[in-house]
Amino acid sequence: MNHRLPPRPIARLAQGMLSSLLALAAVAGASTAHASDKPARAVSIVVAGPAGGATDGVARLIAARMSVTLGQDVIVDNKAGAGGVIGTKFVAQAKPDGQTLLLGHIATNAIAPAVHTPRPYDPVADFESIGFIGSTASVLVVPAKGPATLKALLTPRGNDPISYGSTGIGGTAHLLGHVFAQTTAAPLLHVPYRGSPPALQDLVGGRINMMFATAGAVAPYLESGMLKPLAVAASQRSRFLPDVPTFKELNHPGVVQEGWFGLFAAAGTPAETVRRLNQHLNTALADPTVRRGLEQLFVEVAPPAGPENFKSFVQREAAHWAGVVASSGVRTQ
Structure with missing residues (x-):
């Protein structure tokens, strides 16, 4: 879809x-x-x-x-x-x-x-x-050639962790990643950046596996097809991304950050x-x-x-x- x-x-x-x-x-x-x-x-x-x-x-x-x-x-x-x-x-x-x-x-x-x-x-x-x-709402995004679903993202890949970018240590994206790891038991590797632009560029290039960001921050990348959203960390679907399921719909109700x-x-x-x-x-x-x-x-x-x-x-x-x-x-x- x-x-x-x-x-x-x-x-x-x-x-x-x-x-x-x-x-x-x-x-x-x-x-x-x-x-x-x-x-x-x-x-x-x-x-x-x-x-x-x-x-x-x-x-x-x-x-x-x-x-x-x-x-x-x-x-x-x-x-x-x-x-x-x-x-x-x-x-x-x-x-x-x-x-x-x-x-x-x-x-x-x-x-x-x-x-x-x-x-x-x-x-x-x-x-x-x-x-x-x-x-x-925060959106979980992956590279265009990345996993098509949250389930696929969480499928074990040997000993390789799932790397995720953030705008810095202690920021909203970092802490939501921590919540995500606790809720899903996923082996996450945090990669902090100095702001969204360098993190999103590395995500587009496939140098990291995923990132949490606001719809406004990732809009250009979603419109161009360089990134794709897997889930929305909100209590209900976003009117701006009506086709993207919430984590609750995907059986991870604890992953919420609006x-x-x-x-x-x-x-x-x-x-x-x-x-x-x-x-x-x-x-x-x-x-x-x-x-x-x-x-x-x-x-x-x-x-x-x-x-x-x-x-x-x-x-x-x-x-x-x-x-x-x-x-x-x-x-x-």
Whole structure:
């Protein structure tokens, strides 16, 4: 069966994303220009990574729309470094007034605090959870000439381990590989890289056997046929890869990792401010232009929910991944 992505050329995706941002920016500019009570200080959404990545794209879509509803400038502030720790810690230590926010995700607000020694921040106690934005599932991909099914991948090959690439030690792909090995008893060999591009290139070339990555990261390779997906690490099939089964369907229900995005503020931010920001976030997520833009990034938009629900979710995620990290023995400084 052909498991390539539905026809959605990458150039068209990028063009659609740019169109969404331009449309939102035009509306935001018109709105804030006429807001007589616009605060002098802009709200900043910190992205703990470089400009141009998926998290940055999500932040810019949200910021552009919230500029309209808040009636004040909302800017994106990229603070990359230390695997997301620098930017995330910056927000944890910011003044708790709702003016400095974090576009957090599974790596920054669930995994990094468990991996780093000493722990740089508490993913629950050091933040106010404003709201859930959306999620994107991890996909197990292999070279075009690799095994056609998960069962074939797991078929013993003598003493040879199954090599898998990741974006670095202690990252999401590394830890999901650990979960996969525990669940399937597969003899895995971890091969860490400095980011996705070199890992995916080696996967295409057959120098490693498999890799976990987001649909957005592997989309060009799936569309070109250079890689093929075997399973999705999600609770249900991805709308972006409807023909690819979940691990649960393949009798490995424990292999689940849905990358998620959410908005946070520093601990101590007044509850009323958190509720107000949550309302503006949910309004932004209901906007058709924002939803289209997030779709270009392969992000499933979360249903509207309050801060309490999101906080409970973050607590569960932090506890779960702390357990995974502990069982893996991975620690970085």
